[in-house]
Amino acid sequence: MDESSFLNLPTSHLLGSVPSVINEEKKSSYAAPEASMQIFPPNNGSGRGYQTLEAPAESFEQQPPNNWKGVFNISSYTQYFNVDTDVVINRLISSFHPTAGDFFNKIEANPDLYGLIWITTTLVFMLSCFGNFATYLMQKHTDGTTTWSFDVGYVNVAASGIYGYAIAVPMAFYFLLQYLGSNASLIRFWCMWGYSLSIFMPTALHHALLL
Numbered sequence: 001m002d003e004s005s006f007l008n009l010p011t012s013h014l015l016g017s018v019p020s021v022i023n024e025e026k027k028s029s030y031a032a033p034e035a036s037m038q039i040f041p042p043n044n045g046s047g048r049g050y051q052t053l054e055a056p057a058e059s060f061e062q063q064p065p066n067n068w069k070g071v072f073n074i075s076s077y078t079q080y081f082n083v084d085t086d087v088v089i090n091r092l093i094s095s096f097h098p099t100a101g102d103f104f105n106k107i108e109a110n111p112d113l114y115g116l117i118w119i120t121t122t123l124v125f126m127l128s129c130f131g132n133f134a135t136y137l138m139q140k141h142t143d144g145t146t147t148w149s150f151d152v153g154y155v156n157v158a159a160s161g162i163y164g165y166a167i168a169v170p171m172a173f174y175f176l177l178q179y180l181g182s183n184a185s186l187i188r189f190w191c192m193w194g195y196s197l198s199i200f201m202p203t204a205l206h207h208a209l210l211l
Contacts, residue, residue, distance in 0.1 A: 080113040080187060088115060095195035103195070111187045116194025120166045123200055127162070128154040130208040166193050 092115070094103035131154040139146040170189035177184040 077113070080111070082110065083112045083114055088112075088118075091115060091195055092198050095198050098196075104192075107188060107191050107195070111185070111191035113187070113190060113194070115198075116166060116190050119194050119197050119201070120162050123162050123197060123204070124155065124158045126201060126204050127158040130204055131158070133208065162197070166190070166197060169193065 091103065091106055094106060098104065132150050135151065136146065136148055167190070170193045171186065174184050174186045174189050
């Protein structure tokens with residue numbers, strides 16, 4: 001018998017045979033499940049177990065609470081005096097050479113009004129005392145019988161000049177920058193102007209010693 005006749009015999013009915021042609025309609029479709037990567041170890045503190053990798057939710061930093069309670073309320077101004085002695089001394093030292101140091105970075109985060117009030121008030125009393133002392137020395141030079149007398153008018157002159165410069169000039173710059181569209185802070189201007197006046201304290205003392 002010819003071998004080619006055996007090759008043409010049907011074999012689909014035999015045990016263990018595999019059909020050569022599979023109907024495409026009978027193909028079963030299989031969809032692979034979506035992969036879900038997980039973070040290890042799980043975050044046990046949040047109670048959520050394993051977490052899938054996803055875009056983090058957008059978080060916004062909370063703005064500091066506004067403690068302003070009105071112009072005539074003392075509690076509104078306590079936030080501008082939240083500094084200790086070490087901070088004030090450090091800012092005073094930096095104000096003597098602001099361009100080479102980090103003076104502006106120090107007052108940027110927490111501007112204060114303590115330096116403004118303390119420095120300007122100290123200058124008022126220093127200038128009034130030294131002014132009276134200089135007047136006494138000049139009168140004593142011309143008239144030996146002159147006695148010491150404190151003129152309170154020097155306090156008024158010194159207070160008008162120092163307080164006027166330390167308050168009015170920063171306000172003028174603030175409104176000018178606001179008019180030009182710049183986002184300026186009046187408290188930072190006052191803080192910067194107050195510490196900048198500290199150089200006049202040793203200067204006034206130096207001139208008094210030369211009299």
